[in-house]
Amino acid sequence: MTLVMNRVLRHESILGLLLVAALFVLSAQSPHFWTTDNLLNQGRLMAEVGLIALPMTFVIVTGGIDLSVGSIFGLCAILLGVFWQNMGMPLPVAMVCAVIVGAIAGLGNGFIITRFKVPPLIATLATLALYRGLAEGISQARSVRGYPEWFFQLGQYDTLGVPTQLWILIVFFVIAAFILGFTTFGRTTYAIGSNEVAARFSGLKVDRAKLLIYGASGLISGLAGVIFVSRVSTTRSDMGTGYELDVITAVVLGGTSIFGGRGTIIGTALGLILMQALKNGLALSGVKGDGTIVVIGAVLIAAILVGNLLSRDGD
Amino acid sequence: MTVALQKITRAAPIRRWKSVFESYGQELVILVALIVLFVGVGLYNPRFISANNLTSMFVGNAYIAIAAIGMSMVIISGNIDVSVGSLIGVLGTIAGTMAVNGYPVILCWVVPILIGMAINAVVGVLVAYVKIPSIVVTLGMLSILKGGLISVTGGAWISGMPPAFMIAQFRLFGIPSSVYFMVVLTLLAALWMKHSVFGRTVYAIGGNPEAARVSGIRIQPSIVGVFTIHGMFAGIAAILFATQLQVIQSTVPPNLELTVITASVVGGVSILGGTGTVIGSTLAAILFAAIGSSLVFLNVSAYWLRAVQGLMILATVLADMARRRRI
Numbered sequence: 001m002t003l004v005m006n007r008v009l010r011h012e013s014i015l016g017l018l019l020v021a022a023l024f025v026l027s028a029q030s031p032h033f034w035t036t037d038n039l040l041n042q043g044r045l046m047a048e049v050g051l052i053a054l055p056m057t058f059v060i061v062t063g064g065i066d067l068s069v070g071s072i073f074g075l076c077a078i079l080l081g082v083f084w085q086n087m088g089m090p091l092p093v094a095m096v097c098a099v100i101v102g103a104i105a106g107l108g109n110g111f112i113i114t115r116f117k118v119p120p121l122i123a124t125l126a127t128l129a130l131y132r133g134l135a136e137g138i139s140q141a142r143s144v145r146g147y148p149e150w151f152f153q154l155g156q157y158d159t160l161g162v163p164t165q166l167w168i169l170i171v172f173f174v175i176a177a178f179i180l181g182f183t184t185f186g187r188t189t190y191a192i193g194s195n196e197v198a199a200r201f202s203g204l205k206v207d208r209a210k211l212l213i214y215g216a217s218g219l220i221s222g223l224a225g226v227i228f229v230s231r232v233s234t235t236r237s238d239m240g241t242g243y244e245l246d247v248i249t250a251v252v253l254g255g256t257s258i259f260g261g262r263g264t265i266i267g268t269a270l271g272l273i274l275m276q277a278l279k280n281g282l283a284l285s286g287v288k289g290d291g292t293i294v295v296i297g298a299v300l301i302a303a304i305l306v307g308n309l310l311s312r313d314g315d
Numbered sequence: 316m317t318v319a320l321q322k323i324t325r326a327a328p329i330r331r332w333k334s335v336f337e338s339y340g341q342e343l344v345i346l347v348a349l350i351v352l353f354v355g356v357g358l359y360n361p362r363f364i365s366a367n368n369l370t371s372m373f374v375g376n377a378y379i380a381i382a383a384i385g386m387s388m389v390i391i392s393g394n395i396d397v398s399v400g401s402l403i404g405v406l407g408t409i410a411g412t413m414a415v416n417g418y419p420v421i422l423c424w425v426v427p428i429l430i431g432m433a434i435n436a437v438v439g440v441l442v443a444y445v446k447i448p449s450i451v452v453t454l455g456m457l458s459i460l461k462g463g464l465i466s467v468t469g470g471a472w473i474s475g476m477p478p479a480f481m482i483a484q485f486r487l488f489g490i491p492s493s494v495y496f497m498v499v500l501t502l503l504a505a506l507w508m509k510h511s512v513f514g515r516t517v518y519a520i521g522g523n524p525e526a527a528r529v530s531g532i533r534i535q536p537s538i539v540g541v542f543t544i545h546g547m548f549a550g551i552a553a554i555l556f557a558t559q560l561q562v563i564q565s566t567v568p569p570n571l572e573l574t575v576i577t578a579s580v581v582g583g584v585s586i587l588g589g590t591g592t593v594i595g596s597t598l599a600a601i602l603f604a605a606i607g608s609s610l611v612f613l614n615v616s617a618y619w620l621r622a623v624q625g626l627m628i629l630a631t632v633l634a635d636m637a638r639r640r641r642i
């Protein structure tokens with residue numbers, strides 16, 4: 001146990017050092033980087049990916065993966081517009097309904113994975129296509145605009161001087177860190193990832209835990225979708241395309257093993273901040289958006305490469 | 316004696332059919348689905364089975380079937396590649412750029428294929444020797460290739476390629492060359508996978524890596540080999556993709572990787588590895604193209620196509636899981 005803790009702590013301290021170094025280089029490169037405005041704005045921009053990264057950490061700790069989060073994100077964004085504008089629901093009800101649909105979509109993933117024993121990779125690859133297809137089919141490429149002013153409080157304005165969605169991210173972060181680190185459910189999650197058969201024979205409710213985790217993944221993706229609509233003031237069916245990559249990169253960069261059984265929410269937060277700092281720093285030094293995707297991809301591969309080499313030394 | 320002989324001769328064909336169905340069940344199901352689709356939609360709207368529509372359907376999708384051959388091999392070996400769409404986009408752009416700049420046509424065809432093999436060999440090494448799961452390597456590769464392509468080209472259109480370069484537009488007996496490529500490559504790959512040592516190795520690795528290792532199969536070089544060959548098929552697919560129209564848009568065709576994976580999985584390649592054939596994946600690619608085309612003739616919005624794609628993967632995978640449990 002202490003060995004495991006040591007390894008986890010080691011990864012996180014390496015990551016922390018890397019983050020400090022990155023922040024140092026970036027602030028030396030551009031005077032705009034280390035300003036309160038820029039930092040808060042970066043917090044606003046990373047809230048959606050950050051939110052989804054929390055349940056994704058649970059998913060990957062169980063040894064699974066959820067590729068459908070970007071599609072659920074897009075589907076919920078579309079449905080928010082449809083519920084509100086086409087079906088005439090009051091906006092708050094529409095928001096709740098959109099998030100509920102996200103939870104149902106996530107439970108759908110969990111159901112396919114636990115009931116039919118389909119590997120999570122393939123199950124969520126199929127629902128990635130299915131949920132995005134539903135978003136496209138329902139929206140027919142029409143966008144919904146004209147939301148009332150109060151709705152933008154969620155995504156565009158500040159509460160107590162900090163972007164509203166950053167508060168939401170912090171609250172969920174604390175909840176997720178508590179559940180994974182200090183509850184029976186958290187221990188169950190690690191147990192499933194370390195050895196699912198052993199967890200089952202120890203009497204843990206493996207299927208129920210997985211169902212809840214994938215459901216939470218869908219629910220949070222839906223919530224992030226609603227926040228995103230509030231941030232950009234419009235609804236389109238291609239929203240969130242490729243988000244799964246950002247989210248998985250943040251989680252894996254944060255030291256969560258892709259094979260399951262290992263990882264922490266703090267690590268995910270560090271990975272997320274490092275990734276956002278990279279994006280922002282590259283943008284400030286004049287690299288265009290597409291160039292940053294290249295760096296993220298390379299960072300994802302490099303992170304696991306280094307992790308594998310290190311862990312082989314440790315064994 | 317005579318009675319027994321009669322029994323045997325009468326029973327034999329049935330048994331043969333049974334074994335054909337057992338080993339090619341999924342392929343037959345797709346074939347039947349294809350026939351039903353062509354007859355059904357053809358009756359509803361005869362223009363669906365006009366030579367014109369069939370030609371454009373095959374020419375526009377043959378490259379997907381060819382990419383799905385390599386993808387099937389990768390999935391049979393127990394891996395996956397989600398970067399193939401980006402790779403085809405990059406290789407097609409390289410081919411087009413070379414052709415416009417006046418390189419010999421042969422080089423314009425061969426060099427992208429070699430680059431594809433080299434890139435995927437790197438992927439194979441990362442998967443086999445560094446032991447990074449293929450999903451992670453190829454997710455990273457997807458964003459490297461896609462981001463790299465768009466930042467270099469800005470998504471510009473390439474046009475003015477010499478006619479000699481346009482291999483997908485060549486015709487023999489009135490049939491476009493892409494169709495020949497699709498049929499010949501599928502048959503060759505199917506025979507190779509079924510009868511060569513390498514093919515059997517790939518099945519063995521996907522079926523049970525531990526047993527394969529204990530039987531003395533060198534797993535790591537074989538995995539690198541599978542990814543390299545997959546890169547070759549992606550290269551050929553990219554050449555056909557780049558030469559089918561007079562212009563190449565130097566971006567990644569949207570959702571191409573998903574379409575290719577769908578073809579493989581729906582074609583009967585089990586996502587758990589170890590089973591499936593490339594004939595199935597080609598049939599599934601044709602089926603998917605036919606479904607896309609029939610939506611137009613049935614007056615259904617093409618925006619539903621992706622939902623149909625998702626349902627198809629899901630249904631096939633669930634059927635596969637159900638079949639495995641019964642066995």
